[in-house]
Amino acid sequence: MVTGPSSKTTMKAIRKYVYLTKCVAWVLNHSGQISNGYNPVLECHTAHIACEFSGIKEKVFRRSGKSTEDYRKSIKSDDDTIVFLVPPKPLW
Numbered sequence: 001m002v003t004g005p006s007s008k009t010t011m012k013a014i015r016k017y018v019y020l021t022k023c024v025a026w027v028l029n030h031s032g033q034i035s036n037g038y039n040p041v042l043e044c045h046t047a048h049i050a051c052e053f054s055g056i057k058e059k060v061f062r063r064s065g066k067s068t069e070d071y072r073k074s075i076k077s078d079d080d081t082i083v084f085l086v087p088p089k090p091l092w
Helices: none
Strands: 002-005 010-015 021-028 041-044 045-052 052-060 067-070 080-086
Touching: none
Parallel strands: none
Antiparallel strands: 002 021, 010 021, 021 080, 041 045, 052 067, 052 080
């Protein structure tokens, strides 16, 4: 899976030490489905951090970036989506 900032990346404080990040996720090669609560380990520069999928906002078309489906329950291999990730602690 490859993640990156969406065009309008937002960082909002939800609780004292938890932040919600909106990003684009490309699922390249994954067996099965990914749904809310999935915890992938992401690499942020030299840090490895397990983030949780708190919500799948929309599926987007790869070439144009336009939304094709809103608020999906799960994603699978070869899907391009905008998801909300919550790290267990701040990244800075």
